[in-house]
Amino acid sequence: MNRPRPRLKDIAASTGFSTNTVSLALRGSPLVTDETRQLIEEAAAKVNYQPNEIAKSLVQRQSRSIGLVLTNITNPILTHTAQAIETMLSKRGYSTLFATSDNNVENEIQALDALQGRRVDGILIFPADHHRLAHIERLNNFHLPTVLLASAPGATLDVVSVKERQGARDATIHLIQLGHTRIGIIDSGHWMGNAQKLQGYLDALAQAGIASDEALIIKKSGYSPNLGREAMDELMAAKDQPTAIFASNDAFAFGVLDWCRMHGLAVPEDLSVIGFDNIEFSAYAATPLTTVGYDPKELAGLAVERLLYLIEQGDAQTAPLFQQIDLEIVLRKSTGPRRENQS
Amino acid sequence: MNRPRPRLKDIAASTGFSTNTVSLALRGSPLVTDETRQLIEEAAAKVNYQPNEIAKSLVQRQSRSIGLVLTNITNPILTHTAQAIETMLSKRGYSTLFATSDNNVENEIQALDALQGRRVDGILIFPADHHRLAHIERLNNFHLPTVLLASAPGATLDVVSVKERQGARDATIHLIQLGHTRIGIIDSGHWMGNAQKLQGYLDALAQAGIASDEALIIKKSGYSPNLGREAMDELMAAKDQPTAIFASNDAFAFGVLDWCRMHGLAVPEDLSVIGFDNIEFSAYAATPLTTVGYDPKELAGLAVERLLYLIEQGDAQTAPLFQQIDLEIVLRKSTGPRRENQS
DNA sequence: TTGAAAGCGCTAACAC
DNA sequence: GTGTTAGCGCTTTCAA
Numbered sequence: 001m002n003r004p005r006p007r008l009k010d011i012a013a014s015t016g017f018s019t020n021t022v023s024l025a026l027r028g029s030p031l032v033t034d035e036t037r038q039l040i041e042e043a044a045a046k047v048n049y050q051p052n053e054i055a056k057s058l059v060q061r062q063s064r065s066i067g068l069v070l071t072n073i074t075n076p077i078l079t080h081t082a083q084a085i086e087t088m089l090s091k092r093g094y095s096t097l098f099a100t101s102d103n104n105v106e107n108e109i110q111a112l113d114a115l116q117g118r119r120v121d122g123i124l125i126f127p128a129d130h131h132r133l134a135h136i137e138r139l140n141n142f143h144l145p146t147v148l149l150a151s152a153p154g155a156t157l158d159v160v161s162v163k164e165r166q167g168a169r170d171a172t173i174h175l176i177q178l179g180h181t182r183i184g185i186i187d188s189g190h191w192m193g194n195a196q197k198l199q200g201y202l203d204a205l206a207q208a209g210i211a212s213d214e215a216l217i218i219k220k221s222g223y224s225p226n227l228g229r230e231a232m233d234e235l236m237a238a239k240d241q242p243t244a245i246f247a248s249n250d251a252f253a254f255g256v257l258d259w260c261r262m263h264g265l266a267v268p269e270d271l272s273v274i275g276f277d278n279i280e281f282s283a284y285a286a287t288p289l290t291t292v293g294y295d296p297k298e299l300a301g302l303a304v305e306r307l308l309y310l311i312e313q314g315d316a317q318t319a320p321l322f323q324q325i326d327l328e329i330v331l332r333k334s335t336g337p338r339r340e341n342q343s
Numbered sequence: 344m345n346r347p348r349p350r351l352k353d354i355a356a357s358t359g360f361s362t363n364t365v366s367l368a369l370r371g372s373p374l375v376t377d378e379t380r381q382l383i384e385e386a387a388a389k390v391n392y393q394p395n396e397i398a399k400s401l402v403q404r405q406s407r408s409i410g411l412v413l414t415n416i417t418n419p420i421l422t423h424t425a426q427a428i429e430t431m432l433s434k435r436g437y438s439t440l441f442a443t444s445d446n447n448v449e450n451e452i453q454a455l456d457a458l459q460g461r462r463v464d465g466i467l468i469f470p471a472d473h474h475r476l477a478h479i480e481r482l483n484n485f486h487l488p489t490v491l492l493a494s495a496p497g498a499t500l501d502v503v504s505v506k507e508r509q510g511a512r513d514a515t516i517h518l519i520q521l522g523h524t525r526i527g528i529i530d531s532g533h534w535m536g537n538a539q540k541l542q543g544y545l546d547a548l549a550q551a552g553i554a555s556d557e558a559l560i561i562k563k564s565g566y567s568p569n570l571g572r573e574a575m576d577e578l579m580a581a582k583d584q585p586t587a588i589f590a591s592n593d594a595f596a597f598g599v600l601d602w603c604r605m606h607g608l609a610v611p612e613d614l615s616v617i618g619f620d621n622i623e624f625s626a627y628a629a630t631p632l633t634t635v636g637y638d639p640k641e642l643a644g645l646a647v648e649r650l651l652y653l654i655e656q657g658d659a660q661t662a663p664l665f666q667q668i669d670l671e672i673v674l675r676k677s678t679g680p681r682r683e684n685q686s
Numbered sequence: 687t688t689g690a691a692a693g694c695g696c697t698a699a700c701a702c
Numbered sequence: 703g704t705g706t707t708a709g710c711g712c713t714t715t716c717a718a
Contacts, residue, residue, distance in 0.1 A: 687718105688717100688718085689716105689717080689718080690715105690716090690717080690718095691714100691715090691716085691717100692713105692714085692715080692716100693712100693713090693714085693715100694711105694712090694713090694714105695710105696709100696710090697708105697709095697710090698707100698708085698709090698710105699706100699707085699708085699709105700705105700706085700707085700708100701704100701705080701706075701707095702703100702704085702705080702706095
């Protein structure tokens with residue numbers, strides 16, 4: 001297919017050394033004379049020699065590549081995480097093989113198979129379904145280092161994620177402190193088997209002695225403002241309407257904001273809304289969005305460090321580590337005190 | 344590192360056949376008996392055999408992987424493109440190696456080197472600088488199929504991109520038709536050596552007989568709402584202020600919207616603004632954004648098809664193909680007629 | 687300090 | 703139909 005690329009052998013032939021010497025020289029071995037090295041390096045540069053990493057991988061039994069599998073990257077926060085991961089990995093000499101599951105476990109299994117076939121040295125994965133992890137945990141059978149980018153309950157794998165439950169609780173408490181008691185939640189967690197945010201929300205209500213109400217808990221599968229709008233239709237149909245909404249991601253929150261614009265509700269005067277993720281755009285929403293956020297670089301950093309550590313450990317078994325980073329409320333304009341005359 | 348994975352040899356030993364027969368059987372060759380195949384497949388399944396793609400790549404001299412290099416993916420439209428590309432490639436049996444240049448040519452060169460080292464079969468690249476393409480064009484020396492995801496002027500490579508110039512012209516014409524004559528542009532193209540949008544803007548003015556004014560042309564390097572705000576500070580300092588703004592990307596437009604909010608300008612009554620890219624959230628901006636957009640899937644589809652075609656062509660040289668997809672104005676709320684009493 | 691030989695896990699060419 | 707041999711481009715013993 002491609003023009004025959006120069007091999008070690010070729011530059012060996014042109015310089016008169018053996019392939020072994022050439023290999024040693026190019027890798028900066030101290031065994032080889034400076035003079036020899038120079039000769040060899042020149043010859044290599046002249047033909048634009050680039051070592052074949054594939055051959056290298058085969059003999060060394062390591063590919064210096066890792067697999068990154070995400071659900072989908074329509075959520076900008078995942079995008080930023082992915083980019084940070086790639087940058088860090090690249091600095092450490094690793095390539096990243098990228099795959100998406102589109103939130104489908106079958107796709108995920110396929111992606112994982114492909115990555116294993118390519119003999120990646122490790123895997124970073126944001127699982128499609130936090131309750132169906134068997135195929136991921138099975139990677140351990142081959143001692144393939146893996147870290148989960150989400151805190152799946154009871155996972156026997158390394159985890160680096162965000163304190164979702166606590167973040168959700170803080171968000172809800174923020175609303176409660178503003179005087180709200182009828183607080184709706186739009187949650188997408190169940191979709192991937194993740195009840196963390198819902199739990200955090202319930203924690204906060206319980207702690208404040210507020211009874212939870214099924215009519216205020218809406219579950220939506222996906223990540224899109226449309227779903228936020230749909231949820232609002234249901235939420236505001238209740239006879240005792242909420243005065244505040246906790247949207248489990250910023251996209252939902254935008255949908256809520258949009259619903260309010262369409263229905264003439266003022267935010268935060270008529271309705272408070274808080275989001276989750278703090279995507280860059282949330283500052284520019286119809287009403288600048290109060291939300292709870294984290295630093296994707298921090299997440300990426302921990303995940304990469306841990307994965308690389310596991311890879312370097314080799315066979316030495318280490319107990320799975322569970323790491324979670326903090327979330328912080330970013331106060332903007334979409335939440336405010338409950339009005340006296342409010343429902 | 345990893346527990347020794349089963350090899351062809353192992354399952355050959357366990358079944359009593361030769362490695363060759365096993366290889367043939369597992370690849371579904373008609374040469375091998377059904378009975379034999381079945382035996383072999385069972386044995387393979389039992390040990391969870393997964394062919395080593397690295398070894399395969401080495402002997403077949405093709406990796407069935409392609410390199411995708413982007414500048415950075417903070418622009419959601421690039422994100423969508425990337426995801427679409429990965430999905431399509433995966434369906435065709437290709438893995439995608441992902442790299443980012445962060446808009447830095449040095450990084451780009453490094454990424455390209457890494458990809459070549461890994462012997463990718465082809466490269467899809469959104470170049471950091473549309474005027475510095477030499478290192479990319481050099482890939483042709485090794486007959487490494489490459490398609491550019493942006494229309495660099497005078498490139499000797501295959502290109503799949505959007506009709507930026509025309510899109511920019513249409514956007515500006517839209518503003519002109521609304522009665523605006525003082526139209527500002529915030530352009531980021533120069534940053535990557537791309538004057539397409541600026542050209543389109545000038546085309547439209549010229550066509551309408553409106554003199555262009557340097558004071559209305561602001562160049563900003565990057566992709567962020569902040570830059571849009573900064574640009575507005577400069578734009579609105581002119582003694583003859585613009586009544587409409589063409590922002591060369593949606594992030595800039597959000598900055599403009601925010602500036603207006605801060606300065607008490609109503610959009611579109613006091614100022615019209617049109618963006619570029621139609622990122623998902625533009626519908627949820629402070630004022631729903633009128634912008635010009637395209638379908639990233641269409642772009643991805645063309646690029647992948649072309650690249651795969653080039654790869655399958657092998658050495659047969661084909662003239663570079665230049666493809667551009669159409670853009671369409673998405674009318675929302677941020678543009679309106681120029682008011683009589685407006686400056 | 688350098689070279690020869692073996693081998694990573696697979697496919698391809700050729701026997702039988 | 704199935705086995706044997708060679709070889710992809712490298713690194714890794716082991717000699718010299």
